[in-house]
Amino acid sequence: xxxxxxxxxxxxxxxxxxxxxxxxxxxxxxxxxxxxxxxxxxxxxxxxxxxxxxxxxxxxxxxxxxxxxxxxxxxxxxxxxxxxxxxxxxxxxxxxxxxxxxxxxxxxxxxxxxxxxxxxxxxxxxxxxxxxxxxxxxxxxxxxxxxxxxxxxxxxxxxxxxxxxxxxxxxxxxxxxxxxxxxxxxxxxxxxxxxxxxxxxxxxxxxxxxxxxxxxxxxxxxxxxxxxxxxxxxxxxxxxxxxxxxxxx
Numbered sequence: 735x736x737x738x739x740x741x742x743x744x745x746x747x748x749x750x751x752x753x754x755x756x757x758x759x760x761x762x763x764x765x766x767x768x769x770x771x772x773x774x775x776x777x778x779x780x781x782x783x784x785x786x787x788x789x790x791x792x793x794x795x796x797x798x799x800x801x802x803x804x805x806x807x808x809x810x811x812x813x814x815x816x817x818x819x820x821x822x823x824x825x826x827x828x829x830x831x832x833x834x835x836x837x838x839x840x841x842x843x844x845x846x847x848x849x850x851x852x853x854x855x856x857x858x859x860x861x862x863x864x865x866x867x868x869x870x871x872x873x874x875x876x877x878x879x880x881x882x883x884x885x886x887x888x889x890x891x892x893x894x895x896x897x898x899x900x901x902x903x904x905x906x907x908x909x910x911x912x913x914x915x916x917x918x919x920x921x922x923x924x925x926x927x928x929x930x931x932x933x934x935x936x937x938x939x940x941x942x943x944x945x946x947x948x949x950x951x952x953x954x955x956x957x958x959x960x961x962x963x964x965x966x967x968x969x970x971x972x973x974x975x976x977x978x979x980x981x982x983x
Contacts, residue, residue, distance in 0.1 A: 751789045756782035756942055778935055779818055786811045813839050814938075821934070828925040828934050837916030840941070841909045848905030855898045862898045866960060873981050880972040893967045897960050904956030911949045915941050 759782040790811070817839050821832045829835075847861075854861045867874075881890045919937040924930065968979050 751785045755785045756939070759939075776822075776931070779815070782935075782939075783811050783815050810843055813843075818934075822931055826928060826931055828923060828930040830925045832923060832925060832934065833917050833920035836920055836938070836941075837913040840912035840916045840945075844905040844908035844912060848902045848909065851898060851902040851905065855895060860894070860898065862894065862901055866901065866957065867894070867897065867964060869981075871980060873979060877968060877972060877974070877979060880974060884972065886971045889971050893964070893971065896967075897964050900956065900960040900963060904953050904960075907952050907956070908949050911952070912945065915945055915948060919944075 759778050817835060821829045821835065823829065851861045851865075860867075869875075878890075881887060919940045920934070923933055923937060927933065965976060965979060969975065972979070
């Protein structure tokens with residue numbers, strides 16, 4: 735059940751490229767003004783999308799494999815770009831259903847990922863292993879050897895299923911919050927205003943920035959609780975302490 739070790743992305747790079755740069759570009763560069771950085775809504779949207787897309791491609795070329803977070807980032811960037819092209823009218827206005835469609839776009843990725851977490855449980859590579867219960871954190875060979883020696887396979891399998899449900903629930907929370915943020919920030923957008931594209935970009939920047947906080951915090955709480963649940967019950971099943979369950983850091 736152990737997963738292969740993969741090169742991890744630097745979280746600071748992720749935040750800078752996937753959050754801060756897009757937020758800055760959409761917030762401060764979308765105007766058609768007299769400032770050198772006022773490049774217009776279309777160019778600002780392109781500038782916001784290029785760094786995450788380029789970073790995901792670069793990471794894939796460097797590691798020769800697609801990191802889950804890079805894949806999600808690439809899919810999100812492509813969906814955002816494609817949806818924006820559809821929502822922007824040639825006369826500068828925005829389609830009236832922009833909030834709902836953008837909300838569905840934002841919600842579909844965590845929703846699908848949550849389903850994938852559940853359905854992958856019986857596969858050879860459960861997503862719980864890829865995200866949390868992997869051999870870069872847990873001493874899985876020792877754990878599974880001890881489980882076999884104590885004949886606790888049923889309890890062990892039940893624990894992994896419970897942890898999978900907890901982990902999948904975090905994506906359900908993210909789905910709801912993503913939809914709420916999009917409806918909140920884009921719901922009052924005047925789609926017929928002359929500066930509708932500019933305002934659209936500014937609201938998308940807010941969704942991106944607030945999403946990192948409002949959605950990231952609950953996910954961290956769920957991950958922390960799932961980790962605590964795993965450790966507590968692995969100690970009960972195996973009789974090992976944390977030093978025996980976890981790899982030295």
